[in-house]
Amino acid sequence: MNRATSVKDILAEWGTFGADNGRGRLPRKSVNARSRDTVPLAQDYSLSVDEIVANASCHACEDKPFHHMVLAASSQHGVPAGLIHAVIEKESGYDPGATSPKQARGLMQLMPDTARFVGVSRAHSLYDPQININAGTAYLKYLMQSHTTFDKLLAAYNAGPGNVRKYNGVPPFAETRRYIRDVKRYYSATSKD
Template sequence: MTPLVPLLLAACLALPATAHAEIYMKVEADGTVMLTDEVRGSGYQRMTPGPTAAPRAVAPSTRGQPGGAAASDWGDLPFAPLVAAAAAEHDVPEALIHAVIHAESNYDAGAVSPKGAVGLMQLMPATARELGLRDARDPAANIRAGTQYLKRLLGMFDNDIALALAAYNAGPAAVARHGRNAPPYAETRRYVPRVIEHFERLRSRRGSGVS
């Protein structure tokens, strides 16, 4: 993952996923990101959809089994029970979480990027703090926080998976600055299709009955 999320943007990410208030973003000429729930003036873009929207072209996530144990269609993959639990908690498809982990760290819980992103889902320190993550190298905590962040990004960008992944890689402010389009960064242009391709591969494997 790339840049630090500005404080105002981090405040938006802290909003409950079920919040009904609309959040609007405006990027000033100097790059400052302004967030508000009450638009005054021009240049603001809506950042949150209605609370019942479902991610576009995404299979429903696996729900928890009785007693709180999460089932998984990808039980042979590393950290599958932790991914299944996070998927059920935040209503994000397991296949998408696995695809992000695969691209970010290749399932290395101790991975640290040159830019300082840590753990399985490669969370930047500022993002981890905003999500309440104390030990980014702890697999369960990292997956849970990373999935929470991914869920927020899906909400911010109208449940568009490609845009949410672009924001995960380049930062949501970068997506906003480019008119709610994936920024033209070489890394992001490689990252988004790579994750989506792996996501679709996992989904097709599930459909074939192979676990």
């Protein structure tokens, strides 16, 4: 018998993003210090979530795929269309059939448990563009309510809110820093006049 997925379940799922070795510590790896620094986090674009919502115009979005679905989700959840497009572009490159090695699915690359958290009970339905966009946007809205800066919001979407809390900000993962940089670049391109 399946039980409902709770907020606690989602936060636990995203809490370590595979980095915990079961003893509450990160696994020891021989990491070259230079490789860690190859993806710097741009600190000069530290908009607050409120500033992002206030500047919700999307000048370059009309010609993007699935734009009418993005507009509907944006209107329903109060998340800027440009941000939704930026996440889709980074996550799947607008491929509704995309599946990650970790089983994230669809345009906004949602994990089945995250989708259940926002009300999508069937993982296969995440390949439906409208369902995926609406679920991903609902999750972005949830994250916007608990993260004050753009960087933390994007880090939580990529690495999980538990990791943002654990590191008291953006986790030191190269993948997450690259993700933030790329989504901000895509978002910036949609908000230019």
